[in-house]
Amino acid sequence: MRLSTAALAMVMAVTVALPFSSGALAAEHTVVLHHMELDRIEGEMRLGDVVTFDNRSDMTHNLYITYADGTVDNLDTQVPGMTRTVTLRVAGPAVIRCWIHPIIKSDLTVLDRAEAGDN
Amino acid sequence: MTESRFFILLAFAIVLTVGTAAGVVPRSPDGTTVTSSLVGPVSAAAGVHVSEELKAKYRRPETIPAPPSNPLTPEKAELGKTLFFDPRLSRTGSVSCASCHQPGFDWGDGLKRGVGVTGVPLPRKTSTVLNAAWLSALMWDGRAGTLEQQAVLPITAEHEMGLELEEAVARVKAIEGYAPLFEAAYPGEGVRAETVLGALASFQRTLVSGEAPFDKWIDGDEAAISEAAKRGFLVFNEAGRCAKCHSSWRLTDDSFHDIGLESDDIGRGQFAPPSVVIMQHAFKTPTLRDFRLSGPYMHDGSMASLDEVIDHYEDGGKKRPSLSPEMQAVTLSAQERADLIAYLKTLQGPPLDVKMPRLP
Numbered sequence: 001m002r003l004s005t006a007a008l009a010m011v012m013a014v015t016v017a018l019p020f021s022s023g024a025l026a027a028e029h030t031v032v033l034h035h036m037e038l039d040r041i042e043g044e045m046r047l048g049d050v051v052t053f054d055n056r057s058d059m060t061h062n063l064y065i066t067y068a069d070g071t072v073d074n075l076d077t078q079v080p081g082m083t084r085t086v087t088l089r090v091a092g093p094a095v096i097r098c099w100i101h102p103i104i105k106s107d108l109t110v111l112d113r114a115e116a117g118d119n
Numbered sequence: 120m121t122e123s124r125f126f127i128l129l130a131f132a133i134v135l136t137v138g139t140a141a142g143v144v145p146r147s148p149d150g151t152t153v154t155s156s157l158v159g160p161v162s163a164a165a166g167v168h169v170s171e172e173l174k175a176k177y178r179r180p181e182t183i184p185a186p187p188s189n190p191l192t193p194e195k196a197e198l199g200k201t202l203f204f205d206p207r208l209s210r211t212g213s214v215s216c217a218s219c220h221q222p223g224f225d226w227g228d229g230l231k232r233g234v235g236v237t238g239v240p241l242p243r244k245t246s247t248v249l250n251a252a253w254l255s256a257l258m259w260d261g262r263a264g265t266l267e268q269q270a271v272l273p274i275t276a277e278h279e280m281g282l283e284l285e286e287a288v289a290r291v292k293a294i295e296g297y298a299p300l301f302e303a304a305y306p307g308e309g310v311r312a313e314t315v316l317g318a319l320a321s322f323q324r325t326l327v328s329g330e331a332p333f334d335k336w337i338d339g340d341e342a343a344i345s346e347a348a349k350r351g352f353l354v355f356n357e358a359g360r361c362a363k364c365h366s367s368w369r370l371t372d373d374s375f376h377d378i379g380l381e382s383d384d385i386g387r388g389q390f391a392p393p394s395v396v397i398m399q400h401a402f403k404t405p406t407l408r409d410f411r412l413s414g415p416y417m418h419d420g421s422m423a424s425l426d427e428v429i430d431h432y433e434d435g436g437k438k439r440p441s442l443s444p445e446m447q448a449v450t451l452s453a454q455e456r457a458d459l460i461a462y463l464k465t466l467q468g469p470p471l472d473v474k475m476p477r478l479p
Contacts, residue, residue, distance in 0.1 A: 036372075059363070060444040062397045077397045079444050099391055099398050100443075101374045102256040102264075 026050060026087075033057050033078075036101055045088055046111045052085045053078065062099040067110070068092030074099075091115075167349035173356065174337050179368045183252045183324055189267060189317045191324055194304040199322025201300060201476040202315060207290050208274055210281035211236045216273065216319065219245045222473055225409040226326060231420030235279035242384060244420040249409055252324035255373050259402045259418045260387045266320035271312075288312050296479020328408045329468030336465070344465045351462025354455045359432070361459075363445040370407035370466065376443035377401045379436015382419055388441070399441035407466055425460055 026048040031041065035057045045051070055061055055078045063075040067090035075084040088094070091112035098104040185191040202208065206215040219233045220226045226247045233245040243259050251257070251266055263269035273279040274287050282290075291297050292310040304321075305314040333352075335343035355361045366372045375387045377400040384400070391398035402418045416422040422431065435448030451459065 060397075062395065064395070072392070074392065074395055076394075077444070099387075099395050100376070100401075101372065102261060103373060 028052065030054055033061060035059070036104055041106055041108050044111055045108055047088055047091045047113050049088050049110075050085060051088065052083050054083045055080055060100065061104070063096055063104075064099060066095045066097070068094065167346055167353065169349065169352065176366065177333070177337050177368050177370075179334060179337075180253075183327060185252065185321070185324055186265065186267075189320060191321050192304065194300075195318050195321035196325045197322075197476075198297075198300040198304040199318035199320070200473070201297075201478060202291070202319055203322050204476050205291075205478050207294070208280060208282060208287050209236050214280050216280075219273070219279075220248045222471065225249065225411060225470075227411065229411055229413070231415045233279070235273075235276070236281045237278045239278045241278055243418050244415065246405060247409065248323050249326050249328050250369050250406060251326065253369060253373075256375075256403060260390065261375060261403055262390060266323055267313075267316050270316040270319040270323075284312055288315055291315060294479050300479070326471060326473075329471060331408070331466050331468035333462075333465040334468070345461060347458045347461040348465045349462075350455075351458035351460065354451065354459045355462055358449060358455060359429075359451060359459055360445070360447060360449055361432075364404045364443075365407055371404045373403065375401040375403055376445060377436075377439070377441040378431075378446055379438070379442050380417060380419065380421065380431075381437060382421075384419065386418070396440045397443070400439070401441065401443070407463065409467055410463075412464060412467065425463065426456075429456055429459065 027046065027050070029043070029045060029049060029051045030053075031051060032054045033056060036059075053061075053063055053075060058080055060080065061078045063078065063084065065073045065075070065086060065088075067073075069090050069092075071090065073086050073089070075086055078084050088110045091110050094108050094110050096104075096106040096108065183191060189195075203216045203220075206213050206218070208215060214236050219228045219235070221228055226249050228245045230245065231240075232243060233241040235241065246259065254266070255264070257263040257266065257269040258272065263272060271284055274282055275284055288310060297310065301308070301310050301314055301318075304318055308314050332343045333348075336349070355365070364372050364374065364376055375398060377386075377397070380400070382400065386398075386400055386402040388395075388399040388401060393399075405418075410416075412425070414420075414423050414425070416425070416428050422428050429451065432446075433449055433451060436442055436446050
């Protein structure tokens, strides 16, 4: 399941479905950071889904997401115990990385809701 | 380099992790068993007890990593070594990679700040290239992601080697004696930028720190380092907070932190949006393997002694928004400070047995 030899673990669990502007439901996901090991993010993520990153490691992180169009969402500094939330806003491949720890890297695909079969 | 010689070098370079065999209960010099807690009680009389769990975090790997796009071979390493020591890769023909990464200075230069073809002091201290095979971000600001990407930077930097890459390749191509080396390393590929840089990267991957007293201790030889050094190892991991960033067998987390030095250089901050405050003044954590006990220290060579470095960490650094949260002022007793320095001295391995090439 590990994507790299890095040492931080991220575990994702889909939790709650939220109303989305298109009428479909946006889901909430929680990604837990454990040290510097990165596990594959499970499940599908769709445009408009909300992702919460929960830093349960003993170190500070600063995650950011780079979308397919090159734009970036910076999640700002996250000391141990802190959560940060982002709404996925561009469909296509995206990469989650940490400014402080470049070894942390996770690829994901943000599905367009129409392509995913949502109406 | 013959194949057998390469593998001797590789064997020397590759980490020696024989260590404590499974089922062997480690004992301190006084015969007591190691405690099961992460850090056991510290007592000069009873010996220092350190758990295997903590030691395991510092155990060396068994193989040298290389990217699938450029697998490590003896032929590439031999070619790369020749290029590494060849000053014709610089504008003036007088500066090679080895001018700043000198074997005698643990593959650094011992200077506060490096000097290249123009004689203008470089903005930052020369980093060692030892153990570069494991780096996930290279240069003090992480602007290269692989050794292949990094190799072009000093060649083309105005004040380092000052040569356009195309010119460097042309010069190598014009030296007849290089042709068979390239053919052996990269059959049918010729002298190209990719093969020049790939060979340089390959040679650097073979530069792995020799087994230091610390490694022998990690592997179970309790007599390999002093009791003071063992206490210093605990200071390093606990009271001194050094291991917050100087972690793993290479004593670095390969990550970027503002440690509160007074400097106009914003380091990795120049590659991050201004909103990423934490990257302002952030520099890569340097390895402590084979670091020069005589200094200088820090990315700008601004500190001359280990005592000055420890003073800085006791102070906690300049307070500003970008200061790393891992930077917290610490207080060490004179004994702890002496023990910490004793430990750091155990990180010095023997010099590498690298035979100088005859340039074609």
